[in-house]
Amino acid sequence: MDTDVLIVGAGPTGMTLANELLLAGVSTVLVDRLAQRSDLSRAGGVQSRTLEALDQRGLLEPLLATGDHPVATGHFAGIPLPLQAERHCLPWRSVPQVVIEGFFERHLAAHGLHARRGHELVGLAQDDDGVTAAFADGTALRSRYLVAADGAHSTVRSLLRAEFPGEPGTLTIVAADVRLGGSDPSTAHTWSEDGHWAALFPLGTDPRGRQLRRLVLGGPGRSLPREVPVTEDEIRDGLRTVFGTRVELLELRYARRITNASRQVEQYRHGRVFLAGDAAHVHLPLGAQGMNTGMQDAFNLGWKLGAAAHGWAPGNLLDTYHAERHPAGAAVLRNVRAQSLLMDWAGTRDPEVLAAREIFTAMAQLPQAQGYLGDLMSGMAVRYPMPGTTSHQLVGRPVPDLDLGPDRVHELLRFGRGVLLDPADRFADAAGPWADRVDRAGKGAGVEPMLIRPDGYVCWAGADDPEAALRHWFGEPR
Numbered sequence: 147m148d149t150d151v152l153i154v155g156a157g158p159t160g161m162t163l164a165n166e167l168l169l170a171g172v173s174t175v176l177v178d179r180l181a182q183r184s185d186l187s188r189a190g191g192v193q194s195r196t197l198e199a200l201d202q203r204g205l206l207e208p209l210l211a212t213g214d215h216p217v218a219t220g221h222f223a224g225i226p227l228p229l230q231a232e233r234h235c236l237p238w239r240s241v242p243q244v245v246i247e248g249f250f251e252r253h254l255a256a257h258g259l260h261a262r263r264g265h266e267l268v269g270l271a272q273d274d275d276g277v278t279a280a281f282a283d284g285t286a287l288r289s290r291y292l293v294a295a296d297g298a299h300s301t302v303r304s305l306l307r308a309e310f311p312g313e314p315g316t317l318t319i320v321a322a323d324v325r326l327g328g329s330d331p332s333t334a335h336t337w338s339e340d341g342h343w344a345a346l347f348p349l350g351t352d353p354r355g356r357q358l359r360r361l362v363l364g365g366p367g368r369s370l371p372r373e374v375p376v377t378e379d380e381i382r383d384g385l386r387t388v389f390g391t392r393v394e395l396l397e398l399r400y401a402r403r404i405t406n407a408s409r410q411v412e413q414y415r416h417g418r419v420f421l422a423g424d425a426a427h428v429h430l431p432l433g434a435q436g437m438n439t440g441m442q443d444a445f446n447l448g449w450k451l452g453a454a455a456h457g458w459a460p461g462n463l464l465d466t467y468h469a470e471r472h473p474a475g476a477a478v479l480r481n482v483r484a485q486s487l488l489m490d491w492a493g494t495r496d497p498e499v500l501a502a503r504e505i506f507t508a509m510a511q512l513p514q515a516q517g518y519l520g521d522l523m524s525g526m527a528v529r530y531p532m533p534g535t536t537s538h539q540l541v542g543r544p545v546p547d548l549d550l551g552p553d554r555v556h557e558l559l560r561f562g563r564g565v566l567l568d569p570a571d572r573f574a575d576a577a578g579p580w581a582d583r584v585d586r587a588g589k590g591a592g593v594e595p596m597l598i599r600p601d602g603y604v605c606w607a608g609a610d611d612p613e614a615a616l617r618h619w620f621g622e623p624r
């Protein structure tokens with residue numbers, strides 16, 4: 147074997163995964179066909195659950211220190227969604243994808259992992275022991291596992307002939323990075339009487355301190371083929387239609403058309419090959435979910451591949467990647483469909499849609515509805531199915547950042563290992579055999595006993611003996 151894991155694609159999914167494998171101490175090669183990292187901003191926001199996961203790796207503070215990344219209000223179908231402090235202790239941050247990719251690239255390089263750029267995968271064959279990848283330059287690489295993080299038009303997906311069912315794109319909208327002048331439009335989404343709409347999100351400031359924004363425009367007649375370039379006149383016209391003369395375009399930095407194609411692969415695992423990020427699911431990036439979902443795929447898969455490479459993964463651990471992340475991806479596709487309808491993003495002004503939207507908007511003011519929608523959009527609603535583990539309301543959910551006295555739980559997850567919270571100091575003997583992969587902590591803290599996976603999800607909680615759960619998730623002791 148040349149390496150344990152080959153990651154194809156150095157976008158946010160591939161780089162997040164590379165960092166997880168680095169933490170797991172697994173040899174990794176990361177390749178990308180681009181000779182240089184893309185400088186397009188693309189995704190604009192990081193959701194609560196992704197912020198938490200970055201915090202658990204000690205990466206949140208340094209990421210936020212890279213620039214001005216304001217807290218922004220999330221939304222569901224354009225309806226502003228104030229997040230609830232007790233559920234979303236880290237609210238939505240405006241951090242463009244280009245910043246995240248640059249940050250990860252520097253972080254990985256500082257730890258000796260350099261993406262091999264200009265390296266395009268063109269062929270793939272797998273057998274019982276590993277995967278052989280062929281590259282356009284005629285070279286080949288043999289790995290135990292391969293992860294396709296190669297984006298929406300995944301070469302690996304095509305080579306696997308993996309089913310990618312769903313709906314093709316039927317319409318496009320415009321996404322642009324702009325500087326605006328005039329009076330500041332206060333709401334995130336604005337509709338005009340004739341069905342045109344605009345959405346604005348903060349993108350931080352440029353090096354000269356000037357406010358940048360992501361502008362999304364849609365409405366009747368605005369759906370042009372993807373390859374038609376977006377012009378400044380088109381953006382000006384869109385702004386005028388929605389805001390009149392109160393908002394003016396000062397600078398257009400980048401723009402492109404995005405479609406409402408909605409697809410998800412049937413299987414995330416194909417033997418030794420795994421699909422992650424946009425290679426596994428595509429949808430309209432409504433509410434900043436595409437990049438976040440891909441990064442969550444990576445957090446889920448990383449420690450499992452680490453366990454397999456180190457030889458302690460219990461029998462079905464690698465299969466739980468599909469079992470856990472496919473439903474999470476499907477839920478995102480569903481909420482995007484609901485949002486597309488309620489937003490009337492095609493600008494049909496269908497009276498039935500407008501009536502549904504009016505009622506939904508009123509309901510979304512209720513604190514319980516806000517909590518539900520906030521969880522859905524922020525990734526906090528994800529509850530992994532964990533058959534064979536004790537039933538407890540925390541099992542399958544992200545661990546709250548409990549205060550243990552000297553530490554916070556999230557700080558303990560920095561090392562990418564499992565954590566057993568043992569407040570009554572009862573499980574030293576039971577946990578001892580797993581000490582090479584699970585840390586015991588929380589003695590004397592006012593918390594429930596629980597077992598936390600390296601990706602920050604509770605996999606056992608309660609007062610019983612944790613041994614069965616340790617074996618279930620962390621395999622046989624050495």
Ligand SMILES: Cc1cc2nc3c(=O)[nH]c(=O)nc-3n(C[C@H](O)[C@H](O)[C@H](O)COP(=O)(O)OP(=O)(O)OC[C@H]3O[C@@H](n4cnc5c(N)ncnc54)[C@H](O)[C@@H]3O)c2cc1C
Pocket residue numbers: 154155156157158159160177178179180188189190191243265266267268295296297298300301302321402403404422423424425431433434435436437438440
């Ligand atoms: C204009 C635009 C706006 C967007 N806005 C948002 C937003 O606001 N919020 C949001 O959440 N999402 C948004 N998205 C979606 C978001 O950008 C994606 O979900 C995200 O990029 C997915 O990350 P990824 O790492 O899975 O794939 P990608 O970022 O697509 O990375 C895939 C990488 O694989 C490489 N690659 C491809 N094929 C090969 C090959 N054969 N060999 C080697 N390397 C290969 C590519 O060069 C690329 O670097 C937007 C996308 C676009 C295009």
